[in-house]
Amino acid sequence: MNIINISGLYNVSPQILPSDVITLSEKGFEKVICNRPDFEVPPDLQSKEIEKVAKEVGILFEYHPLTHDTMHGHNIEKQMEFADACKNPVLAYCASGTRCTVVWALGQIGKMPKDEILATTLRSGYNLTGLF
Numbered sequence: 115m116n117i118i119n120i121s122g123l124y125n126v127s128p129q130i131l132p133s134d135v136i137t138l139s140e141k142g143f144e145k146v147i148c149n150r151p152d153f154e155v156p157p158d159l160q161s162k163e164i165e166k167v168a169k170e171v172g173i174l175f176e177y178h179p180l181t182h183d184t185m186h187g188h189n190i191e192k193q194m195e196f197a198d199a200c201k202n203p204v205l206a207y208c209a210s211g212t213r214c215t216v217v218w219a220l221g222q223i224g225k226m227p228k229d230e231i232l233a234t235t236l237r238s239g240y241n242l243t244g245l246f
Contacts (some may be wrong), residue, residue: 116142118211120218121239123203126211129159139171144202147193149178149213174200178190180213185220194221215240 115134119125125143129150138146146168153159161177168175176196180189197204197218205212215235220240222231228246235242 116211117239118238120213120215120240121234123200124197125205126214126218126219126238127207128210129155129206130164130205130207131159132163135164135167136171138205139173142202143173143205144200144206145174145176145180145196147171147196147204147206147210147214149180149193149206149217151181153211163210168200180208180217181217185213185217190220191216193217212240216242216245219245 115128115130115137117127127217129147130138134144146164148161148164150161157163159197161175161179165175165177178189178193178196178214193206197206206217208214215238219231219235226234230241232246
């Protein structure tokens with residue numbers, strides 16, 4: 115599992131395994147947000163499998179699948195609410211971490227200058243220059 119901190123408590127990762135949730139619990143993560151639609155992964159990596167382990171170890175879980183078609187204002191706001199409600203680290207995951215980073219970046223519009231948003235994501239390894 116490759117955890118990448120974007121900003122503050124918000125972290126992203128490529129696809130995680132159910133067993134990774136135990137490690138997240140040991141590291142003090144409060145919530146896992148799945149931004150990867152179940153149709154993209156085999157049954158053993160689908161959200162219900164990750165959520166099952168999360169419940170067992172006491173981590174909150176949100177299934178919030180995002181695609182190009184669903185990356186709109188309401189879902190961006192919802193993602194930020196999921197993250198902002200936590201006092202401990204949050205991990206959002208998808209195929210590569212890019213979707214989770216894009217939704218964070220879009221959620222910062224009006225809160226941070228565009229250049230600062232892009233610099234933050236670039237420092238984390240995600241070049242989103244073409245986003246804005």
